[in-house]
Amino acid sequence: MYRAIRSEIESVLQEIGQDHVNDYDYLMTSLNFVNVAEDIEYQKKYRKFWVMRYISPESEFNKKYFEFLEKNKNNSGLSFAEACNHFDGATTDRGGEKSSFQFSFITKLMHMIDGVFPIYDSKVRDFYFIPENSAAYDEKKQVSIALVDYLRYEQRKANLSNEIKESIRYFRQRFSPSDFSDQKILDSLIWGYVKSREKRITKHLNGTKTFG
Structure with a gap:
């Protein structure tokens, strides 16, 4: 599967x-120079980059999220389970009526604290063929710990892949990032690959031949 990224690296990098x-470099660099619990401009850029459009900026979850990030941004000992538990019961809508387990955004928060922590989103899910989970809150939270372990396994596997090593080198040559770990580059490569394929398939289905 990693060979596919290398074979389409130009379109992947273009998509990124x-x-x-x-x-991303701005968010990582600025994290230690602003109070993210109070800096609304930082929060806006963060929410846009990490696509938090389904979380109301006026929600309980949003408030707790940035307060927790500010409090723990230098806490290298923070566990994923501890972060998950912190958001139990936090509502995600403006009216304070809806609550759901926000696995993706918690992995992104953990990644901001530890730049090698694996990120989970819809593109990662599709790339690794991870089944969608429609279980109840507590079961989703329990499964998420196993999913993080799986994503760490894939990070280690990718680290041994010559195709990914080459793709990471191309990424660094093209963009000259300042705060990207190899693990974050892998995440971006996956995002760019899936996004590029989605666009090609859509064009193909709409009559523009992009395959074959």
Whole structure:
């Protein structure tokens, strides 16, 4: 599966783009120089980059999220389970009526604290063929710990892949990132690959031949 990224590296890098790299570097660099619990501009850029559109900026979850990030941004000993437990019962809508387990955004928070922590989102899910989970809150939370272990396994596997090593080198040559770990580059490569394939398939289905 990693060979596919290398074989389409040019379209993958084009899909990622320099803005993605600049925005991530800004968030990582600025994290230690602002109070993220209070800096609304930082929060806006963070929410846009990590696509938090389904979390109301006026929600309980949003408030707890940035307060927790501020409090723990230098806490290298923070566990994923501890972060998950912190958001139990936190509502995600403006009216304070809806609560759901936000696995993806918790992995992104953990990644901001530890730049090698694996990120989970829809593109990662599709790339690794991870089944969608429609279970109840507590079961989702329990499964998420196993999913993080699996993603760490894939990180180690990718680390041994010559195709990924080459792709990471191309990424660094193209974008000159300042705060990207190899693990974050892998995440970006997966995002760019899946996004590029989605666009090609859509064009193909709409009558523009992009395969074969």
